[in-house]
Amino acid sequence: MSEPASQPPRRGRPGYDQETVLRRAVELFNRQGYDGTSMGDLAKELGFTKSAIYHHVDSKSHLLEQALDVALDELTAVIEAARDMSGGTAYLRLRTAVRQSVEVLVAQQPAVTLLLRVRGNSPVELEALRRRRWIDAQLAELVQAAVDEGALRADVAPDLVSRLLFGMVNSLVEWYRPDGVVDATVLSDAITTIAFDGLNAP
Protein backbone atom coordinates (compact mmCIF):
# COMPACT_ATOMS: atom_id res chain seq x y z
CA MET A 1 0.00 0.00 0.00
CA SER A 2 1.49 3.39 -0.91
CA GLU A 3 0.97 6.41 1.31
CA PRO A 4 -2.08 8.57 0.53
CA ALA A 5 -1.35 11.02 -2.31
CA SER A 6 -2.49 13.96 -0.18
CA GLN A 7 0.57 13.54 2.06
CA PRO A 8 3.89 14.82 0.80
CA PRO A 9 6.45 12.08 0.27
CA ARG A 10 8.62 11.73 3.38
CA ARG A 11 12.29 12.32 2.82
CA GLY A 12 14.53 9.29 3.03
CA ARG A 13 11.62 6.83 2.91
CA PRO A 14 11.86 4.51 -0.03
CA GLY A 15 8.59 4.39 -2.01
CA TYR A 16 7.94 0.67 -1.85
CA ASP A 17 5.12 -0.76 -3.88
CA GLN A 18 3.08 -3.63 -2.47
CA GLU A 19 4.98 -6.25 -4.47
CA THR A 20 8.33 -5.09 -3.07
CA VAL A 21 6.97 -5.03 0.48
CA LEU A 22 5.72 -8.61 0.03
CA ARG A 23 8.98 -9.81 -1.54
CA ARG A 24 11.16 -8.34 1.21
CA ALA A 25 8.82 -9.57 3.93
CA VAL A 26 9.01 -13.12 2.55
CA GLU A 27 12.82 -12.91 2.42
CA LEU A 28 12.84 -11.82 6.07
CA PHE A 29 10.38 -14.59 7.12
CA ASN A 30 12.57 -17.18 5.40
CA ARG A 31 15.70 -15.78 7.01
CA GLN A 32 14.55 -15.57 10.61
CA GLY A 33 11.32 -17.58 10.66
CA TYR A 34 7.77 -16.22 10.37
CA ASP A 35 7.05 -16.66 14.09
CA GLY A 36 10.39 -15.08 14.96
CA THR A 37 9.66 -11.94 12.90
CA SER A 38 7.83 -9.02 14.52
CA MET A 39 6.18 -6.03 12.82
CA GLY A 40 9.08 -4.06 14.33
CA ASP A 41 11.61 -6.29 12.52
CA LEU A 42 9.65 -5.81 9.31
CA ALA A 43 9.58 -2.02 9.76
CA LYS A 44 13.36 -2.00 10.34
CA GLU A 45 13.97 -4.18 7.27
CA LEU A 46 11.89 -1.85 5.08
CA GLY A 47 13.20 1.36 6.60
CA PHE A 48 9.85 2.42 8.08
CA THR A 49 9.17 3.59 11.62
CA LYS A 50 7.13 1.22 13.78
CA SER A 51 4.06 3.40 13.30
CA ALA A 52 4.54 3.98 9.56
CA ILE A 53 4.69 0.23 8.87
CA TYR A 54 0.91 0.02 9.44
CA HIS A 55 0.35 2.38 6.50
CA HIS A 56 1.99 -0.24 4.28
CA VAL A 57 1.08 -3.56 5.84
CA ASP A 58 -2.28 -4.60 7.34
CA SER A 59 -0.74 -7.38 9.38
CA LYS A 60 2.04 -9.95 9.33
CA SER A 61 -0.56 -12.64 8.80
CA HIS A 62 -1.94 -10.90 5.69
CA LEU A 63 1.54 -10.88 4.13
CA LEU A 64 1.92 -14.58 4.93
CA GLU A 65 -1.47 -15.33 3.36
CA GLN A 66 -0.58 -13.43 0.17
CA ALA A 67 2.77 -15.22 -0.19
CA LEU A 68 1.30 -18.66 0.47
CA ASP A 69 -1.48 -17.97 -2.06
CA VAL A 70 1.08 -17.14 -4.75
CA ALA A 71 2.81 -20.50 -4.22
CA LEU A 72 -0.39 -22.51 -3.80
CA ASP A 73 -2.21 -20.94 -6.78
CA GLU A 74 0.68 -21.80 -9.12
CA LEU A 75 1.14 -25.34 -7.81
CA THR A 76 -2.62 -25.94 -8.00
CA ALA A 77 -2.65 -24.71 -11.61
CA VAL A 78 0.14 -27.20 -12.48
CA ILE A 79 -1.83 -30.11 -11.01
CA GLU A 80 -5.08 -29.09 -12.68
CA ALA A 81 -3.36 -28.67 -16.05
CA ALA A 82 -1.70 -32.11 -15.75
CA ARG A 83 -4.94 -33.74 -14.64
CA ASP A 84 -6.87 -32.21 -17.54
CA MET A 85 -4.27 -33.05 -20.25
CA SER A 86 -6.16 -34.85 -22.96
CA GLY A 87 -4.78 -37.70 -25.02
CA GLY A 88 -1.80 -38.50 -22.78
CA THR A 89 -1.07 -41.40 -20.46
CA ALA A 90 -1.08 -41.03 -16.68
CA TYR A 91 2.70 -41.54 -16.91
CA LEU A 92 3.04 -38.51 -19.20
CA ARG A 93 0.74 -36.46 -16.97
CA LEU A 94 2.90 -37.34 -13.94
CA ARG A 95 6.16 -36.46 -15.71
CA THR A 96 4.58 -33.18 -16.82
CA ALA A 97 3.43 -32.42 -13.27
CA VAL A 98 6.95 -33.08 -11.96
CA ARG A 99 8.59 -30.85 -14.60
CA GLN A 100 6.13 -28.00 -14.12
CA SER A 101 6.33 -28.22 -10.33
CA VAL A 102 10.09 -27.74 -10.63
CA GLU A 103 9.46 -24.66 -12.78
CA VAL A 104 7.13 -23.18 -10.13
CA LEU A 105 9.64 -23.93 -7.37
CA VAL A 106 12.37 -22.13 -9.30
CA ALA A 107 10.19 -19.17 -10.31
CA GLN A 108 8.58 -18.77 -6.86
CA GLN A 109 11.34 -20.15 -4.65
CA PRO A 110 10.91 -17.73 -1.69
CA ALA A 111 7.11 -18.20 -1.52
CA VAL A 112 7.39 -21.99 -1.86
CA THR A 113 10.13 -22.07 0.80
CA LEU A 114 7.74 -20.28 3.16
CA LEU A 115 4.94 -22.70 2.21
CA LEU A 116 7.07 -25.76 2.90
CA ARG A 117 7.91 -24.48 6.37
CA VAL A 118 4.31 -23.86 7.41
CA ARG A 119 3.43 -25.89 10.54
CA GLY A 120 -0.24 -24.99 11.06
CA ASN A 121 0.25 -22.46 13.86
CA SER A 122 -2.63 -20.17 12.75
CA PRO A 123 -5.83 -20.24 10.64
CA VAL A 124 -3.86 -18.93 7.62
CA GLU A 125 -1.33 -21.76 8.02
CA LEU A 126 -4.03 -24.38 8.53
CA GLU A 127 -5.76 -23.29 5.31
CA ALA A 128 -2.41 -23.51 3.45
CA LEU A 129 -1.87 -27.02 4.86
CA ARG A 130 -5.37 -27.99 3.67
CA ARG A 131 -4.53 -26.80 0.14
CA ARG A 132 -1.16 -28.63 0.27
CA ARG A 133 -2.90 -31.84 1.26
CA TRP A 134 -5.25 -31.49 -1.73
CA ILE A 135 -2.24 -31.11 -4.05
CA ASP A 136 -0.47 -34.09 -2.44
CA ALA A 137 -3.60 -36.22 -2.84
CA GLN A 138 -3.87 -35.34 -6.54
CA LEU A 139 -0.21 -36.24 -7.07
CA ALA A 140 -0.64 -39.54 -5.24
CA GLU A 141 -3.61 -40.30 -7.54
CA LEU A 142 -1.47 -39.56 -10.60
CA VAL A 143 1.22 -41.94 -9.33
CA GLN A 144 -1.39 -44.62 -8.66
CA ALA A 145 -2.85 -44.19 -12.17
CA ALA A 146 0.63 -44.53 -13.72
CA VAL A 147 1.21 -47.72 -11.70
CA ASP A 148 -2.21 -49.02 -12.76
CA GLU A 149 -1.43 -48.54 -16.44
CA GLY A 150 1.78 -50.55 -15.96
CA ALA A 151 4.18 -47.69 -16.63
CA LEU A 152 5.59 -47.43 -13.08
CA ARG A 153 7.06 -50.22 -10.96
CA ALA A 154 4.53 -51.71 -8.55
CA ASP A 155 6.97 -52.90 -5.85
CA VAL A 156 7.04 -49.56 -3.99
CA ALA A 157 3.76 -48.35 -2.47
CA PRO A 158 2.35 -45.47 -4.59
CA ASP A 159 1.90 -43.16 -1.60
CA LEU A 160 5.55 -43.70 -0.68
CA VAL A 161 6.57 -43.01 -4.30
CA SER A 162 4.59 -39.79 -4.28
CA ARG A 163 6.10 -38.63 -0.95
CA LEU A 164 9.68 -39.39 -2.00
CA LEU A 165 9.36 -38.08 -5.56
CA PHE A 166 8.01 -34.72 -4.40
CA GLY A 167 10.33 -34.81 -1.40
CA MET A 168 13.16 -34.75 -3.94
CA VAL A 169 11.46 -31.99 -5.96
CA ASN A 170 10.73 -29.86 -2.87
CA SER A 171 14.25 -30.28 -1.49
CA LEU A 172 15.56 -27.93 -4.14
CA VAL A 173 14.14 -24.85 -2.40
CA GLU A 174 16.64 -25.53 0.40
CA TRP A 175 19.78 -25.49 -1.71
CA TYR A 176 19.06 -24.23 -5.23
CA ARG A 177 20.61 -20.86 -6.10
CA PRO A 178 20.26 -19.61 -9.69
CA ASP A 179 23.76 -19.50 -11.14
CA GLY A 180 23.22 -19.32 -14.89
CA VAL A 181 24.36 -22.96 -15.32
CA VAL A 182 21.72 -24.91 -13.45
CA ASP A 183 18.32 -23.52 -14.49
CA ALA A 184 14.79 -24.92 -14.24
CA THR A 185 15.29 -27.10 -17.34
CA VAL A 186 18.56 -28.62 -16.07
CA LEU A 187 16.90 -29.24 -12.70
CA SER A 188 13.77 -30.85 -14.10
CA ASP A 189 15.85 -32.98 -16.50
CA ALA A 190 17.98 -34.15 -13.56
CA ILE A 191 14.98 -34.90 -11.35
CA THR A 192 12.98 -36.77 -14.00
CA THR A 193 16.08 -38.74 -15.07
CA ILE A 194 16.96 -39.78 -11.52
CA ALA A 195 13.38 -40.52 -10.48
CA PHE A 196 12.12 -42.32 -13.59
CA ASP A 197 15.26 -43.83 -15.16
CA GLY A 198 17.34 -44.23 -11.98
CA LEU A 199 20.97 -43.49 -11.20
CA ASN A 200 22.35 -46.87 -12.30
CA ALA A 201 24.44 -46.56 -15.45
CA PRO A 202 22.25 -47.54 -18.42
Next chain:
Amino acid sequence: MSEPASQPPRRGRPGYDQETVLRRAVELFNRQGYDGTSMGDLAKELGFTKSAIYHHVDSKSHLLEQALDVALDELTAVIEAARDMSGGTAYLRLRTAVRQSVEVLVAQQPAVTLLLRVRGNSPVELEALRRRRWIDAQLAELVQAAVDEGALRADVAPDLVSRLLFGMVNSLVEWYRPDGVVDATVLSDAITTIAFDGLNAP
Protein backbone atom coordinates in the same frame (compact mmCIF):
# COMPACT_ATOMS: atom_id res chain seq x y z
CA MET B 1 20.56 -31.49 35.08
CA SER B 2 18.71 -32.80 38.16
CA GLU B 3 18.19 -30.63 41.23
CA PRO B 4 20.89 -30.86 43.92
CA ALA B 5 20.30 -33.89 46.18
CA SER B 6 20.39 -31.68 49.27
CA GLN B 7 17.07 -30.07 48.26
CA PRO B 8 13.90 -32.02 48.98
CA PRO B 9 11.95 -32.91 45.82
CA ARG B 10 9.30 -30.27 45.14
CA ARG B 11 5.75 -31.53 45.14
CA GLY B 12 4.01 -31.65 41.79
CA ARG B 13 7.24 -31.11 39.82
CA PRO B 14 7.98 -34.01 37.53
CA GLY B 15 11.52 -35.31 38.05
CA TYR B 16 12.82 -34.89 34.53
CA ASP B 17 16.20 -36.32 33.68
CA GLN B 18 18.44 -34.49 31.24
CA GLU B 19 17.49 -36.75 28.35
CA THR B 20 13.79 -36.03 28.81
CA VAL B 21 14.41 -32.29 29.07
CA LEU B 22 16.36 -32.43 25.80
CA ARG B 23 13.75 -34.57 24.04
CA ARG B 24 10.86 -32.30 25.02
CA ALA B 25 12.82 -29.16 24.20
CA VAL B 26 13.56 -30.49 20.70
CA GLU B 27 9.88 -31.33 20.20
CA LEU B 28 8.97 -27.78 21.20
CA PHE B 29 11.65 -26.23 18.95
CA ASN B 30 10.36 -28.28 16.02
CA ARG B 31 6.77 -27.32 16.76
CA GLN B 32 7.16 -23.57 17.12
CA GLY B 33 10.65 -22.87 15.77
CA TYR B 34 13.85 -22.50 17.79
CA ASP B 35 13.93 -18.71 17.42
CA GLY B 36 10.24 -18.52 18.36
CA THR B 37 10.75 -20.48 21.61
CA SER B 38 11.65 -18.59 24.79
CA MET B 39 13.00 -20.02 28.05
CA GLY B 40 9.54 -19.12 29.42
CA ASP B 41 7.87 -21.34 26.77
CA LEU B 42 10.28 -24.13 27.67
CA ALA B 43 9.55 -23.76 31.40
CA LYS B 44 5.79 -23.90 30.69
CA GLU B 45 6.20 -26.99 28.48
CA LEU B 46 8.18 -28.79 31.19
CA GLY B 47 6.02 -27.61 34.09
CA PHE B 48 8.77 -25.55 35.73
CA THR B 49 8.52 -21.98 36.96
CA LYS B 50 10.52 -19.42 34.99
CA SER B 51 13.16 -19.34 37.72
CA ALA B 52 13.31 -23.13 38.24
CA ILE B 53 14.00 -23.75 34.54
CA TYR B 54 17.56 -22.45 35.03
CA HIS B 55 18.23 -25.29 37.49
CA HIS B 56 17.55 -27.73 34.65
CA VAL B 57 18.77 -25.94 31.55
CA ASP B 58 21.92 -23.81 31.14
CA SER B 59 20.57 -22.03 28.08
CA LYS B 60 18.39 -22.56 25.02
CA SER B 61 21.51 -22.53 22.89
CA HIS B 62 23.11 -25.36 24.93
CA LEU B 63 20.04 -27.57 24.29
CA LEU B 64 20.23 -26.76 20.58
CA GLU B 65 23.92 -27.64 20.51
CA GLN B 66 23.33 -30.99 22.27
CA ALA B 67 20.50 -31.94 19.89
CA LEU B 68 22.45 -30.94 16.77
CA ASP B 69 25.48 -32.90 18.01
CA VAL B 70 23.36 -36.06 18.39
CA ALA B 71 22.24 -35.80 14.76
CA LEU B 72 25.62 -34.73 13.38
CA ASP B 73 27.63 -37.35 15.31
CA GLU B 74 25.46 -40.18 13.97
CA LEU B 75 25.44 -38.90 10.38
CA THR B 76 29.20 -38.37 10.51
CA ALA B 77 29.68 -41.93 11.79
CA VAL B 78 27.64 -43.26 8.82
CA ILE B 79 29.80 -41.38 6.33
CA GLU B 80 33.05 -42.42 7.96
CA ALA B 81 31.96 -46.08 8.10
CA ALA B 82 30.95 -46.01 4.40
CA ARG B 83 34.18 -44.27 3.41
CA ASP B 84 36.29 -46.78 5.32
CA MET B 85 34.45 -49.91 4.05
CA SER B 86 37.13 -52.19 2.68
CA GLY B 87 36.72 -54.42 -0.31
CA GLY B 88 33.57 -52.78 -1.72
CA THR B 89 33.00 -50.58 -4.75
CA ALA B 90 32.20 -46.86 -4.46
CA TYR B 91 28.71 -47.80 -5.67
CA LEU B 92 28.24 -50.17 -2.72
CA ARG B 93 29.66 -47.58 -0.32
CA LEU B 94 27.17 -45.00 -1.63
CA ARG B 95 24.18 -47.37 -1.35
CA THR B 96 25.30 -48.24 2.19
CA ALA B 97 25.60 -44.55 3.09
CA VAL B 98 22.08 -43.92 1.76
CA ARG B 99 20.58 -46.85 3.67
CA GLN B 100 22.32 -45.99 6.92
CA SER B 101 21.46 -42.29 6.61
CA VAL B 102 17.79 -43.31 6.38
CA GLU B 103 18.24 -45.37 9.56
CA VAL B 104 19.70 -42.37 11.40
CA LEU B 105 16.89 -40.10 10.15
CA VAL B 106 14.28 -42.55 11.43
CA ALA B 107 16.03 -43.19 14.77
CA GLN B 108 16.86 -39.51 15.39
CA GLN B 109 14.03 -37.83 13.48
CA PRO B 110 13.43 -34.90 15.90
CA ALA B 111 17.14 -34.02 16.16
CA VAL B 112 17.66 -34.32 12.39
CA THR B 113 14.53 -32.22 11.75
CA LEU B 114 16.04 -29.50 13.93
CA LEU B 115 19.37 -29.84 12.10
CA LEU B 116 17.77 -29.51 8.66
CA ARG B 117 16.05 -26.28 9.72
CA VAL B 118 19.22 -24.58 10.98
CA ARG B 119 19.85 -21.31 9.12
CA GLY B 120 23.10 -20.13 10.70
CA ASN B 121 21.64 -17.51 13.06
CA SER B 122 24.19 -18.13 15.85
CA PRO B 123 27.69 -19.58 16.42
CA VAL B 124 26.12 -22.94 17.37
CA GLU B 125 24.13 -22.97 14.12
CA LEU B 126 27.14 -21.89 12.04
CA GLU B 127 29.20 -24.76 13.48
CA ALA B 128 26.37 -27.20 12.66
CA LEU B 129 26.24 -25.86 9.10
CA ARG B 130 30.02 -26.34 8.84
CA ARG B 131 29.67 -29.99 9.89
CA ARG B 132 26.73 -30.49 7.46
CA ARG B 133 28.84 -29.10 4.62
CA TRP B 134 31.59 -31.60 5.45
CA ILE B 135 29.07 -34.46 5.30
CA ASP B 136 27.63 -33.14 2.01
CA ALA B 137 31.13 -32.90 0.52
CA GLN B 138 31.91 -36.50 1.51
CA LEU B 139 28.65 -37.70 -0.07
CA ALA B 140 29.34 -35.75 -3.26
CA GLU B 141 32.78 -37.42 -3.41
CA LEU B 142 31.16 -40.86 -3.04
CA VAL B 143 28.77 -40.07 -5.91
CA GLN B 144 31.67 -38.86 -8.05
CA ALA B 145 33.65 -42.04 -7.29
CA ALA B 146 30.66 -44.22 -8.25
CA VAL B 147 30.32 -42.29 -11.53
CA ASP B 148 34.06 -42.65 -12.14
CA GLU B 149 33.93 -46.42 -11.77
CA GLY B 150 31.12 -46.52 -14.35
CA ALA B 151 28.38 -47.69 -11.98
CA LEU B 152 26.31 -44.48 -12.06
CA ARG B 153 25.02 -42.62 -15.10
CA ALA B 154 27.27 -39.74 -16.12
CA ASP B 155 24.65 -37.52 -17.80
CA VAL B 156 23.59 -35.77 -14.57
CA ALA B 157 26.23 -33.68 -12.78
CA PRO B 158 27.45 -35.57 -9.66
CA ASP B 159 26.89 -32.58 -7.36
CA LEU B 160 23.29 -32.37 -8.57
CA VAL B 161 22.86 -36.13 -8.04
CA SER B 162 24.18 -35.80 -4.51
CA ARG B 163 21.87 -32.84 -3.71
CA LEU B 164 18.76 -34.52 -5.12
CA LEU B 165 19.49 -37.98 -3.72
CA PHE B 166 19.95 -36.67 -0.19
CA GLY B 167 17.15 -34.15 -0.75
CA MET B 168 14.88 -37.19 -1.19
CA VAL B 169 16.40 -38.90 1.87
CA ASN B 170 16.12 -35.77 4.04
CA SER B 171 12.54 -35.08 2.95
CA LEU B 172 11.34 -37.97 5.07
CA VAL B 173 11.81 -36.05 8.31
CA GLU B 174 8.99 -33.76 7.14
CA TRP B 175 6.35 -36.45 6.62
CA TYR B 176 7.47 -39.79 8.04
CA ARG B 177 5.50 -40.98 11.07
CA PRO B 178 6.30 -44.48 12.41
CA ASP B 179 3.15 -46.56 11.89
CA GLY B 180 4.37 -50.15 12.23
CA VAL B 181 4.02 -50.70 8.46
CA VAL B 182 6.59 -48.33 7.01
CA ASP B 183 9.80 -48.76 9.04
CA ALA B 184 13.41 -47.82 8.33
CA THR B 185 13.93 -50.90 6.13
CA VAL B 186 10.83 -50.24 4.00
CA LEU B 187 11.91 -46.60 3.65
CA SER B 188 15.49 -47.35 2.69
CA ASP B 189 14.35 -50.06 0.24
CA ALA B 190 11.94 -47.55 -1.35
CA ILE B 191 14.56 -44.80 -1.55
CA THR B 192 17.34 -46.99 -2.97
CA THR B 193 14.93 -48.59 -5.47
CA ILE B 194 13.61 -45.24 -6.72
CA ALA B 195 17.00 -43.54 -6.79
CA PHE B 196 19.15 -46.31 -8.26
CA ASP B 197 16.71 -48.42 -10.31
CA GLY B 198 14.17 -45.68 -11.15
CA LEU B 199 10.38 -45.61 -11.12
CA ASN B 200 9.91 -46.88 -14.67
CA ALA B 201 8.42 -50.36 -14.72
CA PRO B 202 11.27 -52.87 -15.22
